[in-house]
Amino acid sequence: MDIAGEIKRTFKEGSVLTRLIYLNIGVFLVLKIVGVFFYLAGQDFQLLQWLAVPSVTEVLVQRPWTPISYMFLHTGFIHLLFNMLGLFWFGQLFLYHFEGNKLLSVYLLGGIVGAAFYILAYNLFPVFNSVYGLLLGASASLFAILVAIAVYDPNREIHLFFIGRFPLKYVAAFYLLLSVIGISSTNPGGNIAHLGGAFWGWFYISQLRKGKDLGAGLATFLNKAGTYLLGLFKPKSRMKVSYKKPPRDDKEYNRQKNVQQDEINRILDKIGKSGYDSLTKQEKEILFKQGKG
Structure with a gap:
């Protein structure tokens, strides 16, 4: 006890x-x-x-x-x-x-x-x-x-x-x-x-x-x-919260989607060459969020 x-x-x-x-x-x-x-x-x-x-x-x-x-x-x-x-x-x-x-x-x-x-x-x-x-x-x-x-x-x-x-x-x-x-x-x-x-x-x-x-x-x-x-x-929280601004128009929206897709393609290529364990923590989080979407 x-x-x-x-x-x-x-x-x-x-x-x-x-x-x-x-x-x-x-x-x-x-x-x-x-x-x-x-x-x-x-x-x-x-x-x-x-x-x-x-x-x-x-x-x-x-x-x-x-x-x-x-x-x-x-x-x-x-x-x-x-x-x-x-x-x-x-x-x-x-x-x-x-x-x-x-x-x-x-x-x-x-x-x-x-x-x-x-x-x-x-x-x-x-x-x-x-x-x-x-x-x-x-x-x-x-x-x-x-x-x-x-x-x-x-x-x-x-x-x-x-x-x-x-x-x-x-x-x-x-x-x-x-x-x-x-x-x-x-x-x-x-x-x-x-x-x-x-x-x-x-x-x-x-x-x-x-x-x-x-x-x-x-x-x-x-x-x-x-x-x-x-x-x-009381211990202060070290977590930082960031907010993404919504796209201003369709052109901006398409540009953001293309950037995200390029990043996903890069990560998938890396997995194909070196395996999943070679990914960084940030890359794994990006892939995980993409899978949830």
């Missing part, structure tokens, strides 16, 4: 949700493999620090890509596993009501707003004055999707393992409560980012009900950018 080919096919033909999950897993594997080489070389692996969101604004200005790159980063397998399971479950519910472009915009913009909450909190609240933090993971984006679908379809019941069935609004409220409580724990930055993502999910649906799709512009831009990039890497 061609595993690489199958992965490429499912990524190309799959939904936006499939591609988001593949991107998260792919980034995780690439960073882990690169980290092995750094370890064997006895060097510190600093790439994560260049992709995660720093809490210090002076550093953030030097790394403006991090509010996007961080939402595809996971340091541990368990962190990745739970985020991807949540993304799959809640992403499926989201796609039940909306198309993939909306899921992509909620994921990206929810992650960006989550990063904004994190940066503001670390620069406003005195408890973080002497703290240098790094934010990474897809959790803020996941919260945006969860809250968005919970606001849109609050009474939809989902099954929780070992617990039973609960309306989606209670599941979202439970996770939000855990995030609020968790701010004073070992992961304050991550929990604050969760709240930022949740805010975007609520705000997005509230505006969508008013007829305003706040993510439409981003989705259009990404689609155009994707089409442009694919065009750059």
Whole structure:
């Protein structure tokens, strides 16, 4: 089985949700493999620090890509596993009501707003004055999707393992409560980012009900950018198509027919003297076309 080919096919033909999950897993594997080489070389692996969101604004200005790159980063397998399971479950519910472009915009913009909450909190609240933090993971984006679908379809019941069935609004409220409580724990930055993502999910649906799709512009831009990039890497056809002009009158027509017949006669003479294998590729094509006519 061609595993690489199958992965490429499912990524190309799959939904936006499939591609988001593949991107998260792919980034995780690439960073882990690169980290092995750094370890064997006895060097510190600093790439994560260049992709995660720093809490210090002076550093953030030097790394403006991090509010996007961080939402595809996971340091541990368990962190990745739970985020991807949540993304799959809640992403499926989201796609039940909306198309993939909306899921992509909620994921990206929810992650960006989550990063904004994190940066503001670390620069406003005195408890973080002497703290240098790094934010990474897809959790803020996941919260945006969860809250968005919970606001849109609050009474939809989902099954929780070992617990039973609960309306989606209670599941979202439970996770939000855990995030609020968790701010004073070992992961304050991550929990604050969760709240930022949740805010975007609520705000997005509230505006969508008013007829305003706040993510439409981003989705259009990404689609155009994707089409442009694919065009750059798509191999160009080397085939040249030529068109023969029709004869202008009977005299011209007869002249063209005579030229063609002379060429056929020359080729037949060549076959009689040297055999068919002596013909060039072009001569064989001329003979083949004449036989079809």
